[in-house]
Amino acid sequence: MPDQPEERLIQLTGAWLEACVALDQRALAGLWTNEQWHNELNDPRRPVVGLVQGEDLRAVACGWLVVDELHITAVAVDPDHRRKGLGKRALEGLLEEARSQGAAHATLEVAQGNQAARRLYEGCGFATAGIRRAYYRNGDDALIQWMRLHNREEVRIAAHS
Numbered sequence: 001m002p003d004q005p006e007e008r009l010i011q012l013t014g015a016w017l018e019a020c021v022a023l024d025q026r027a028l029a030g031l032w033t034n035e036q037w038h039n040e041l042n043d044p045r046r047p048v049v050g051l052v053q054g055e056d057l058r059a060v061a062c063g064w065l066v067v068d069e070l071h072i073t074a075v076a077v078d079p080d081h082r083r084k085g086l087g088k089r090a091l092e093g094l095l096e097e098a099r100s101q102g103a104a105h106a107t108l109e110v111a112q113g114n115q116a117a118r119r120l121y122e123g124c125g126f127a128t129a130g131i132r133r134a135y136y137r138n139g140d141d142a143l144i145q146w147m148r149l150h151n152r153e154e155v156r157i158a159a160h161s
């Protein structure tokens, strides 16, 4: 098989609507409709980053910027391309985009039973800040995840202290 090109991290636009819906079907069992994805992809306060290999969308991470917080709404990786670091790269790309737009914190909810996602978030610096009991349809609890988004100056000072 010929070598695959490297995955590229990009801001997804409306041109990626079909690919987002298809990835959502494969990775999230159809979380959002076409119309919802259209809204995500066309609102500057809803950053959507993707990892693209050639013409194919392998991973997506998106959220809403609410005042100075990023509310992460979805992170998904193509089932055939998991455990290669794509989820982490997409999430870190989204956090960086939010930081560059002035966000100081990021938050999300994750199902207690979703070990893969919990480990991913923990590895990116999130900590559990609360719990919503029986939040999901299957009765699973939601763990509220929270992290502070350090700006570059703070990171530089911390590295020198």
Ligand SMILES: CC(C)(COP(=O)(O)OP(=O)(O)OC[C@H]1O[C@@H](n2cnc3c(N)ncnc32)[C@H](O)[C@@H]1OP(=O)(O)O)[C@@H](O)C(=O)NCCC(=O)NCCS
Binding pocket: 027, 028, 073, 074, 075, 076, 077, 078, 081, 082, 083, 084, 085, 086, 087, 088, 089, 110, 114, 115, 116, 117, 119, 120, 121, 123
């Ligand atoms: C959760 C998800 C996004 C992870 O994507 P991924 O590309 O496989 O994750 P990465 O390869 O970047 O892994 C980063 C870290 O997450 C953790 N992780 C990922 N998959 C894991 C698994 N199946 N079991 C345990 N830990 C896992 C590990 O700590 C991993 O680091 P490591 O590989 O160095 O051990 C992916 O499994 C997915 O799309 N799941 C379905 C959708 C979902 O649940 N999204 C989150 C809620 S919206």
